[in-house]
Amino acid sequence: MRYLPLSEADRSAMLAKIGASSIDELFKDVPEEARLAGPIDGLPMHASEMAVERELSALASKNMVAGEVPFFLGCGAYKHHVPASVDHIIQRGEFLTAYTPYQPEIAQGTLQVLFEFQTQVARLLGCEVANASMYDGSTACWEAIGMARRITRKTKAILSNGLHPHYVSVCRTMAKFTGDTLATSNPVLEAATDAEALIAAIDADTSCVVVQYPDILGRITDLTPIAEAAHAKGALLVAVVTEPVALGLIKAPGEMGADIVVGEGQSIGVGLQFGGPYVGLFACREKHVRQMPGRLAGETVDAEGKRGFVLTLSTREQHIRREKATSNICTNSGLCALAFSVHMTLLGERGLTQLAQVNHARACEVAGRLAAIPGVEVINDAFFNEFTLKLPVEARPAVHAMVEKGVLGGVSLGRLYPGVDALANGLVVAVTEVVSDEDIGALEAALKEVCQ
Incomplete structure (x- = not known):
């Protein structure tokens, strides 16, 4: 990215063009209590590059390295x-790019990688179809709730008390703009999950039940009764997996009746990296595929009958009128998805x-x-x-x-x-x-x- 410094005249001209009186006006949607009233105490307004490097290095040295x-x-x-081979492969010039594969004739390698990634995720989560990844697990969780609303035309989501509180927070933030009602509570320090309470809470207005598997306390429960109870009331079961390695031993959520399975793929191929970038996993039943957010790479044949790959069902905000889009997420975590796929391939x-x-x-x-x-x-x-x-x-x-x-x-x-x-x-x-x-x-x- 180029560094393009702006003068005061440049800033004034841009603000005038968009009809804003000040830069602060651009942040009016951020709650006032979350905004700084002025410069951060003790932080200089400017410093030399060498001084900044020294200061940041000194701060970094205080960290305890994982x-x-x-x-x-x-x-x-x-x-x-x-494995070191994961990093070696994803840094090859063919892969290390921000290029979006809109033109299939020059992006077959990237599209094939996404197709293989989707296949791996679908098999891992026990579903029929998966997309080419989301930002991370928390945004994938919210997108699943939005998808359930579109499918059922209902707006009440019941969230298990075992769902990660950060995921709950993301969902609450997004629900402010959609009118969805989220029902949730805090977990209890006991072996039993809230499965019975979830089943009892499902009613005719419920769009979906969201459970984490294993949950925030590490507990594992059979999802089949929850899925059956949800389906009996016309609702969907959304399962969230934050530790995909677990699915090497325990039954996949899709095999227990989950309609949408999402999660965080960081465990496979992606380091901790101070919280990101990570890779969101998203899979569902084939009958719901047209309501699935994000990109989907599909297999086809070209004019000569040769196997090829393309983007398909691209009903994202970039490609369609916003009010008809299935998601406002306009990208996928392509490089992290590649790392996931390479690591998964090496493991088998x-x-x-x-x-x-x-x-x-x-x-x-x-x-x-x-x-x-x-x-x-x-x-x-x-x-x-x-x-x-x-x-x-x-x-x-x-x-x-x-x-x-x-x-x-x-x-x-x-x-x-x-x-x-x-x-x-x-x-x-x-x-x-x-x-x-x-x-x-x-x-x-x-x-x-x-x-x-």
Whole structure:
């Protein structure tokens, strides 16, 4: 991107052209309490490039690097080993581009990659068709609710209390502009999910029920009864998967009756990267494909009968009148989707299953050792590689205390649900294949000390 500095005259001319009196007027839709009243205290108005580099490097050195300490964070973003070949392949010139494959005659490679990605995602999530990816899991979750509204012509979505609170927040933000009603609540620190409550809440006005699988506390439940109850009232079941590696062992949501399955694909091929860019997964039943948002790469034949690939069913905001569009998302996470596809191809079905087995076995070992600490309780009856502890002390300061000991020991529910006292002692611990015996010992020792 070129650097194009603007003068005051340039800014004034542009504001006059669009009819705005000031730059601040462009941000009037942002709540006033969320806007700064002036410059940030202590931050200079300008500095030399070298001074900025030194300052930012000093700030970065204060971070605790995920790959250098025992790491047990999860809750929607997971540290897995990504083979070096993934990064090598996605940086090839044919792939490392922001080019949108509108012209199939010169974009066959990119389109084929997207087609293969869609095939992998559809098989993984247990659905008949998948799109070429979304921004991330949270936006995919909202798009699923919007899709359910279009299909059912109803506007009430019931969100499980096990859905990630950040996903809930994104949905609430978008629902302000669509009129959808979202019914949700906070989770409870117990083994049982809210499946029975969800089923009881479904009524004739319900467009969809949204569940996370495994949920924010790592709990796993059979989705079949929820799907059947939703279908009986003319509603859809939307399943959200934030840890796709789990589907190497547990049953895919689509196979249990979910109509739309979405999720975050970061676990496969994409590093943590300070929260993004990530890759949203989106799949559904074929009968709903015309209401599916995002891009869809399809297979066809050219004028000579040779196999080829094209974009199809492009009813996005860029291609159609806004009020008739299926989504306002105008792109896909192409490079991250490629990384996902390359990693998945390297693993294969057998490799994914083996990876999932290692994750689960490691998590079971850690859960057993931590449960032996006096006062610590594992609330889960079933889990994949992530489980929730109920500590004898508040979890958020305990996490900070473990950081001081060089251990990233998990995500406190007090951070995810601030002000909810009933969840303050909850700690979500994720265990993947990168965790070593030494890491487990360090976590066990640190947690034992902070719980005394």
